[in-house]
Amino acid sequence: MKRTVFFISDGTGITAEALGDSLLAQFAEIEFEKFTLPYINTPEKAAETVKLITTAGIKDGLRPILIDTIVNDEIRQILNGCDTLKIDVFSTFIKPLELEFCTHSSYSVGKSHAIVEANRYKDRIDSINFALENDDGARTKQYSKADIILVGVSRCGKTPTCLYMALQFGIRAANYPLTEEDLEHNALPECLQPYKDKLYGLTIDPFQLTAIRHERRPNSRYSSLNQCDVEIRFVEQLFKKSLIPYINTTTFSIEEISTRIMADRGLQRRFNN
Amino acid sequence: MKRTVFFISDGTGITAEALGDSLLAQFAEIEFEKFTLPYINTPEKAAETVKLITTAGIKDGLRPILIDTIVNDEIRQILNGCDTLKIDVFSTFIKPLELEFCTHSSYSVGKSHAIVEANRYKDRIDSINFALENDDGARTKQYSKADIILVGVSRCGKTPTCLYMALQFGIRAANYPLTEEDLEHNALPECLQPYKDKLYGLTIDPFQLTAIRHERRPNSRYSSLNQCDVEIRFVEQLFKKSLIPYINTTTFSIEEISTRIMADRGLQRRFNN
Numbered sequence: 256m257k258r259t260v261f262f263i264s265d266g267t268g269i270t271a272e273a274l275g276d277s278l279l280a281q282f283a284e285i286e287f288e289k290f291t292l293p294y295i296n297t298p299e300k301a302a303e304t305v306k307l308i309t310t311a312g313i314k315d316g317l318r319p320i321l322i323d324t325i326v327n328d329e330i331r332q333i334l335n336g337c338d339t340l341k342i343d344v345f346s347t348f349i350k351p352l353e354l355e356f357c358t359h360s361s362y363s364v365g366k367s368h369a370i371v372e373a374n375r376y377k378d379r380i381d382s383i384n385f386a387l388e389n390d391d392g393a394r395t396k397q398y399s400k401a402d403i404i405l406v407g408v409s410r411c412g413k414t415p416t417c418l419y420m421a422l423q424f425g426i427r428a429a430n431y432p433l434t435e436e437d438l439e440h441n442a443l444p445e446c447l448q449p450y451k452d453k454l455y456g457l458t459i460d461p462f463q464l465t466a467i468r469h470e471r472r473p474n475s476r477y478s479s480l481n482q483c484d485v486e487i488r489f490v491e492q493l494f495k496k497s498l499i500p501y502i503n504t505t506t507f508s509i510e511e512i513s514t515r516i517m518a519d520r521g522l523q524r525r526f527n528n
Numbered sequence: 529m530k531r532t533v534f535f536i537s538d539g540t541g542i543t544a545e546a547l548g549d550s551l552l553a554q555f556a557e558i559e560f561e562k563f564t565l566p567y568i569n570t571p572e573k574a575a576e577t578v579k580l581i582t583t584a585g586i587k588d589g590l591r592p593i594l595i596d597t598i599v600n601d602e603i604r605q606i607l608n609g610c611d612t613l614k615i616d617v618f619s620t621f622i623k624p625l626e627l628e629f630c631t632h633s634s635y636s637v638g639k640s641h642a643i644v645e646a647n648r649y650k651d652r653i654d655s656i657n658f659a660l661e662n663d664d665g666a667r668t669k670q671y672s673k674a675d676i677i678l679v680g681v682s683r684c685g686k687t688p689t690c691l692y693m694a695l696q697f698g699i700r701a702a703n704y705p706l707t708e709e710d711l712e713h714n715a716l717p718e719c720l721q722p723y724k725d726k727l728y729g730l731t732i733d734p735f736q737l738t739a740i741r742h743e744r745r746p747n748s749r750y751s752s753l754n755q756c757d758v759e760i761r762f763v764e765q766l767f768k769k770s771l772i773p774y775i776n777t778t779t780f781s782i783e784e785i786s787t788r789i790m791a792d793r794g795l796q797r798r799f800n801n
Contacts, residue, residue: 258629345551377740
């Protein structure tokens with residue numbers, strides 16, 4: 256059984272999609288075909304959307320699911336013309352909030368809310384620059400300014416995690432690759448010693464590591480399973496010995512890795528959305 | 529009037545937060561103090577959370593708002609012990625979906641759903657590597673493999689936008705900085721000519737650009753308002769003349785810029801969440 260799902264928004268569609276994905280993930284046995292339609296903000300676009308939805312319903316022989324965060328009432332009315340199961344996020348939850356706050360929301364008066372963006376933008380840019388400048392042990396002088404320093408072997412997921420924390424939470428995240436030499440010394444590199452409280456280890460399944468490294472340098476010693484296995488065993492021993500908290504990235508998403516690290520280290524985001 | 533809000537999840541908290549922020553943004557006149565509590569996945573953590581919520585309620589003299597996506601029923605029962613306005617996302621929307629699909633969700637049977645992560649992880653890593661390797665015009669040989677190539681003057685937001693598209697959507701995004709020389713020639717650089725269909729321009733308010741550049745190189749010609757103003761005027765002319773679609777990044781979030789570019793260029797994400 257396949258069901259077609261539309262995430263529809265007059266904005267980016269990111270909220271409708273995040274919520275919808277979480278809900279649909281609870282129905283593992285059903286196959287979903289998902290479409291995100293952002294910026295449905297004119298009657299013309301809404302009318303086109305109605306056509307899309309109707310066509311999908313006919314094709315499936317089952318009504319599509321519509322998960323929306325549309326604010327504008329005219330647009331909503333047009334979409335109401337389709338035969339769908341409608342998960343209407345705003346109209347469901349705005350009312351109890353209005354009663355709680357004894358006020359009308361801008362939603363009820365049909366106005367979309369403009370995000371005050373300037374401060375967050377600056378924090379994000381600063382954090383991304385920090386992550387890029389302090390990537391892969393490129394510089395270690397700025398470690399005193401870092402919120403967190405990720406350590407781990409080459410290709411275990413340090414860079415994407417740093418970038419995600421920067422973009423999503425404004426965290427200043429540096430990362431340092433533990434080399435074979437570091438591992439042979441069986442001690443933390445000197446440049447990391449003063450920042451032990453900021454260190455967080457990443458480890459990974461050797462089979463996944465070898466697959467990732469093979470793409471980079473096929474059939475090299477660097478990418479061999481044996482080498483990956485040795486490095487991972489060394490690095491996990493080092494984390495334990497040095498009392499560095501660590502996480503195995505193999506089965507976690509970047510979102511999970513980032514938020515777990517922040518929870519473990521008590522890191523506060525630098526901006527609210 | 530200040531209200532305290534808790535976004536609570538037994539996972540990352542990202543969904544609860546995204547939804548909650550969208551809802552609260554409709555109440556512009558109310559000041560919110562927001563706390564995201566991820567990984568509340570044991571009775572002990574739930575009990576601690578109850579204490580936090582209760583304390584906040586006493587301090588405010590008003591009950592806190594609780595926006596949660598908790599799956600585990602035991603945890604939910606514990607949190608129900610607090611006096612809050614509860615925006616209970618899952619229990620509200622799972623029921624109509626179960627009826628629609630004629631099945632029980634794993635939510636109803638109290639099981640959290642593990643995300644199948646491996647494919648998405650690989651796509652994300654590949655896209656991030658692509659963005660980093662093709663940042664700032666570093667290489668132009670891989671442009672044939674790019675989904676999109678952002679063009680604009682130095683510090684107008686190209687890099688963060690590329691990284692966001694890579695992380696969030698698996699888009700292969702390169703970027704090329706238009707230099708003073710390019711602008712004086714008043715023509716697209718030759719390396720971009722074959723890829724006109726992939727180009728997308730970013731522009732920015734000169735006052736914001738001068739502020740951003742001042743942080744980088746204070747009191748330089750590069751960061752002067754006059755220089756920024758000249759570059760921006762040139763670049764906008766070039767976009768118009770070359771029929772390159774463009775967006776002014778000044779008042780948009782990175783989420784909005786990214787999703788608008790993708791919608792304009794008909795780009796499809798490389799993975800679903």
